[in-house]
Amino acid sequence: MADALSIMLWPLIACLLLPGILVYYGLHIVRREIIFVDLALAQVAALGICVAILLRHGHDWQTYAWSLGFTFVGAAIFTLTRTRDHRVPQEALIGIVYVVAAAAAILLLSQSAEGNEELKRTLVGEILLVQPSEVLRAFALYAVIGIVHLVFRRSFLMISFEPERAIAEGVSVRAWDFLFYVLFGFVVTSFVRIGGVLMIFSYLIVPAVCANLLVDSLKAKLVVGWLTATTGSIVGLYASYKLDLPTGAAIVCALGGALLVVAVASRWGRKAGRGSLRSSERA
């Protein structure tokens, strides 16, 4: 066990500290029904990394800047396409951004010797070999973003959860939406380099879905979401160590397993609830 901890220490710290903000963003995203926006933004961020590789920008900050720049473009696209036009649902545009960004990454990396390896890395990341400095930097950034969200929570929550009311109250939905996506862009860009596209999607969506299945209030959802993310992380990391599996993929599958458990439990719980209701009616 001590051995496991010494090897998996920084991956574990990363998986405990960083998903906090992802779970919160996940609640917004599930509520907005734009599930694949994170996959698309993560892919756009990865495309930025590919451009940096191709231009042979060796420095970390240059890669980060490219990745961030691309993510901002993505953020602008998603802000402008949030409409109530039912002929073109936003989900369709999000899907298009995802596949085009993925295809463009393949085109770019076909020009680079490390292409295949980098493509795989953008998918599953390198959480096992994460550097302490990377984790701490990302955590500092997430803390700042978390504070921004805390300070302006009324506006952020309103544009996601009650957009009609926001419009009625004259809140500038577009401006807040853009800020929402820009901050989200920072979150995604930092995490894509550590965990990859698959992991970021799992940390965003799985805990949020579990929370929606089990509880109603936002606070309770956050608690359930964080518990799910933490449990999934620990189980995934431990399985990866015990069975010697690729770490990122193991965590994603553990989160999938967590959702299965929660779904079955909530089904069963509802049935039991209904059963007791019926028996009380009879009495």
Next chain:
Amino acid sequence: MNNVPPYLIVCALIFLGPAAQAKLEIVATTPDFGSIAAEIGGSRASVTTLAKPTEDPHFVDAKPSFIVKLNRADALVEGGSELEIGWLPALLDQSRNSRLALGAAGRISCSQGISLVEIPATLDRSRGDIHAAGNPHYMTDPLNAKIVAEHIANALCQLDPKSCDVYRADLKKFTLGLESKTKEWEKLLAPFKGQRLVAYHNTWPYFARQFGLNIDLFLEPKPGIPPTPVHLAEVVSRMKAEHVRVILVEPYQNRRTAEAVAADTGAMVVDVAQFPGGVKGTDKGYIELMDYLVNSIAKALSEGRK
């Protein structure tokens, strides 16, 4: 350790009890170095290999067990000259083992003492995945394997001076076997001197030099860059013009590309590998692998001549 029958361990404990000593824990990056380290280390060493024989040595997937193995190892046998640059440094960082630090006795870098070919005059990544120190696939030349074996024996002697005589004896046995085999291999390939072969990746310059073949036409337009239609068309027309009949493909390379080119030119696709175990029937060790390589290439070349 796992495949040693328990009764042997019991016997060993009874007879050698007081004299028994801990084995040297050796980690090798790729199976070619692993098999030679096992030959030299014999019963005094337990050798584990990180990369699978079917894996691209430039890109190996990191798993938690790699860190454990590196953390416990007394010695690391690596190819060096940037062969493992894409994956080994981060693993070594994480494993925090001072015995494997650069310059430590336990860090056995096999490219020391090898004269590498294709050292680039200028470093320019636009030419593909090129290596500053030269082409790192030097183990396909048996003469280089001899140098590597000697280098490993010297390093093991330094790490474990008490068993030095045993290592030297193992080295001698390996070298003699390799030398007699090399003569056999030269004879087998002698009729094909100067013939041109196609390879997927530039893995074989040392093999070609040793046996007098020309392996200088590649399906990849630049090392590491996937084949493009225009480049493949060029390769096909050169193969037709020069009657090239053999295409070498390794396990992790795209065999379908090679098959398509073969169908266009009437050439033969030959499955080869740099590592023992990379193709069927070669998992016993380095000499068995080279035996397979020489025989299958000689066979393909003689069939192509008909």
